Amino acid sequence: MSENQLMDWSALGFEYHPTDWNARCTSRNGVWGEVEWTQSEYMTMHISAGCLHYGLEIFEGLKAFRGVDGKIRLFRADENARRMISSAERLCLAAPSVEQFVDICAEVVRRNLRFVPPYESGASLYLRPLLIGTNPFLGVKPALESTFIVFASPVGPYFKGGIAPIDVVIDRGQDRAAPRGTGDVKVGGNYASSMLSGYQAHRSGYSNVLYLDAVERKYIEEFGAANFFAVRGNTYITPASGSVLPSVTNKSLRRLATDMGMTVEERRIPVEELSEFDEAAACGTAAVVAPIGKVIDLQTNKIYDFGNKVGPYSLKLFNTLQDIQYGRTEDPYGWTTVVEV
Numbered sequence: 001m002s003e004n005q006l007m008d009w010s011a012l013g014f015e016y017h018p019t020d021w022n023a024r025c026t027s028r029n030g031v032w033g034e035v036e037w038t039q040s041e042y043m044t045m046h047i048s049a050g051c052l053h054y055g056l057e058i059f060e061g062l063k064a065f066r067g068v069d070g071k072i073r074l075f076r077a078d079e080n081a082r083r084m085i086s087s088a089e090r091l092c093l094a095a096p097s098v099e100q101f102v103d104i105c106a107e108v109v110r111r112n113l114r115f116v117p118p119y120e121s122g123a124s125l126y127l128r129p130l131l132i133g134t135n136p137f138l139g140v141k142p143a144l145e146s147t148f149i150v151f152a153s154p155v156g157p158y159f160k161g162g163i164a165p166i167d168v169v170i171d172r173g174q175d176r177a178a179p180r181g182t183g184d185v186k187v188g189g190n191y192a193s194s195m196l197s198g199y200q201a202h203r204s205g206y207s208n209v210l211y212l213d214a215v216e217r218k219y220i221e222e223f224g225a226a227n228f229f230a231v232r233g234n235t236y237i238t239p240a241s242g243s244v245l246p247s248v249t250n251k252s253l254r255r256l257a258t259d260m261g262m263t264v265e266e267r268r269i270p271v272e273e274l275s276e277f278d279e280a281a282a283c284g285t286a287a288v289v290a291p292i293g294k295v296i297d298l299q300t301n302k303i304y305d306f307g308n309k310v311g312p313y314s315l316k317l318f319n320t321l322q323d324i325q326y327g328r329t330e331d332p333y334g335w336t337t338v339v340e341v
């Protein structure tokens with residue numbers, strides 16, 4: 001079946017769709033075995049594997065784009081590989097090298113070519129690499145065996161409506177990450193701690209939770225599934241914090257903003273400063289750039305209203321990023337890698 005008939009690509013949201021192949025590779029006592037390619041979506045595991053009871057799980061998210069020229073490009077896979085290495089260090093798991101990570105991701109794309117959405121759809125193939133501690137043990141200690149898995153799913157926008165404003169809440173009742181905790185690495189536990197507040201926000205009709213720092217609840221940190229940035233005048237402002245995930249998208253936007261002539265500030269952002277910003281947005285691989293319409297502070301009932309519009313800076317940053325990802329423009333930064341097929 002041709003890729004154009006496989007599914008309604010333009011209607012895709014951010015949900016799991018099975019693809020043809022996924023990869024698994026296991027490290028035992030620090031030595032990696034062969035990569036196993038499988039069409040099964042399941043795996044068997046020991047009931048006492050460390051990932052099941054002590055949360056020994058880290059993951060990544062990156063995308064492959066079918067470009068305007070028909071070529072398929074992976075976006076900054078090396079950055080995701082490096083972040084997986086730092087997440088793995090935090091959980092004492094053996095991590096794949098940058099080269100292993102990137103090669104396996106590229107091969108997952110190659111083996112699932114018919115699931116890379118057509119250019120016109122504006123969708124992409126999302127890759128989900130994960131690393132889990134798989135040997136059985138009972139006491140709390142590092143895993144001696146880690147299993148690296150990479151699977152793919154075609155996806156559309158994370159927040160419904162593409163680049164349309166989303167409303168979010170501040171929930172001072174629940175924290176995502178403690179200072180010197182695991183907020184700056186991509187461990188499953190961070191998403192566990194934000195699950196209830198995120199679910200409650202969704203149930204009330206909001207797209208995501210904007211978390212504040214866990215000490216004073218005074219400074220903006222990030223969303224449950226994306227970083228935060230704001231624009232004031234010609235300045236791009238994003239939180240500096242040791243408990244925020246270093247987002248590849250945010251890093252890229254900071255570079256694009258600088259090259260557009262904007263000033264970039266990475267600093268603490270008191271929550272009240274929201275009322276002084278012209279634009280605010282969520283950014284990430286899944287979210288891309290999602291402009292904020294309203295921020296509702298649940299406990300103080302204060303509402304920060306950015307209007308039901310997409311601000312000009314957010315739009316320009318979104319377009320410039322996607323032009324590179326979809327090959328509509330030169331990639332002067334070397335961020336994209338064409339997957340040879």
Ligand code: PLP
Pocket residue numbers: 061222223224225226227245246247248249250283284285286
């Ligand atoms: N922050 C959190 C908590 C995330 O889950 C994500 C998604 O990966 C991001 C930020 C954005 O990071 P990136 O741009 O590397 O996808």
Ligand code: COI
Pocket residue numbers: 060061062225226284285286287
């Ligand atoms: C991503 O943007 O890749 C994420 O991991 C966000 C979310 C789906 C957890």
